[in-house]
Amino acid sequence: MPSIGKNLKAKETAKASSAATETQNAEPNIVEKFERIRAEMKREYLQTAHNTPWIVGFSGGKDSTIVLQLVFEMLLELPPSKRMRHVHVLSNDTLVESPILQNFVDKVLDQVREAAEGLALPMTVVKTTPSPDNTFWVNLIGRGYPAPTRLFRWCTDRMKIRPTSHHIKTRISEAGEAILLLGVRRDESSLRLQSARRYDNGQLLNPHNDVKNCWVYRPIVDLTTDEIWIILLQRRPPWGGTHHQLVTLYRNAQGGECPFVVDTSDSPSCGTSSSRFGCWTCTVVDKDKSLQGFIDSGFEHLEPLAEFRDWIQLYSRDFDNRMTERRNGQEGIGPFKPECREEILRRLLAIQDEVGFPLISSAEISKIKAIWAEDECLNALNKANKLLTILGS
Helix, strand or coil: CHHHHHHHHHCHHHHHHHHHHHHHCCCHHHHHHHHHHHHHHHHHHCCCCCCCCEEEECCCCHHHHHHHHHHHHHHHHCCHHHCCCCEEEEEECCCCECHHHHHHHHHHHHHHHHHHHHCCCCEEEEEECCCCCCCHHHHHHHCCCCCCCCCCCHHHHHHHHHHHHHHHHHHHHHHCCEEEECCCCCCCCHHHHHHHHCCCCCCCEEECCCCCCEEEECCCCCCCHHHHHHHHHHCCCCCCCCCHHHHHHHHHHCCEECCCCCCHHHHHHCCCCCCEECECCCCCCCCCHHHHHHHHCCCHHHHHHHHHHHHHHHHHHCHHHECCECCCCCECCCCECHHHHHHHHHHHHHHHHHHCCCCCCHHHHHHHHHHHHHHHHHHHHHHHHHHHHHHHC
């Protein structure tokens, strides 16, 4: 690590200068916009009125990548004595992300972490995951929840919002408040446009709707999609490498990324009818165009995942596979029957063997079996209580 740091520090000034030169090759209005954003970001970072940490929401997509690049380059331009505000790069892994995307995100996070450490930047890279009790498979196979739908989207809150919100609230408890940098833009889908408008109060920093003492900063809100791509294609990431793999991901997936989500009002962006890459298990969409796009682009080994996703979607809609009582004991269409949960797990493990990489952890399987045992005891108790009620009447 010391040798890496020495080499990176020697190139620090050169990188910042090179980045500026690359952007000058773009259209003048884009150059002006980009430099204006970076200058605004620098002024905000150097504010003495608040010394709160920055949290950069990173999904691995084009918008969050631009925000992270702006922050990284801004820190490089500042002398070490001015880098007083700590920056947390926060990414979320639902544990059922598209394998191609998650491998890419993990690689970028490793590059950012290594570069930041080598350059002694005040930056920490964090990846959150759902709690062991709230993973996709624990809920679907353990508790028997049906596959998520637009009407019962139980996945986003448990797998995305809770882990990221917990980390943000932890930083707030340490510093009193925090500033969340998001890559939301007005030039997006109608749903994400609504998300952008929620923080349009004329101020640079806006209070978060759901998280107390959290301020939202949207540095690229006025950039267009074309401008984002021009910048990415003409500027190398300051942590090393190029953005070519990111461009290839979008081309192969035939769409965009599910965004960084921190509250329920943002969740409709996840699992819309548009082609976005995100969880390979997503059944909120009728057809996963992004996963199919990867398969059509040469990743044929992902085909069993697409077939399983389609199967579990249909399996959930067949009420013969569902109990006639909900988990709270009320009558109605309930969770999967015990034998159906066993069938889902059996098929998942078979697919895991077929593709050759992990889809479910041993810890999740242990949790699932513990829930099955609890449910069996509870069902026996409920039957006994009903029998006693009948005999008593």
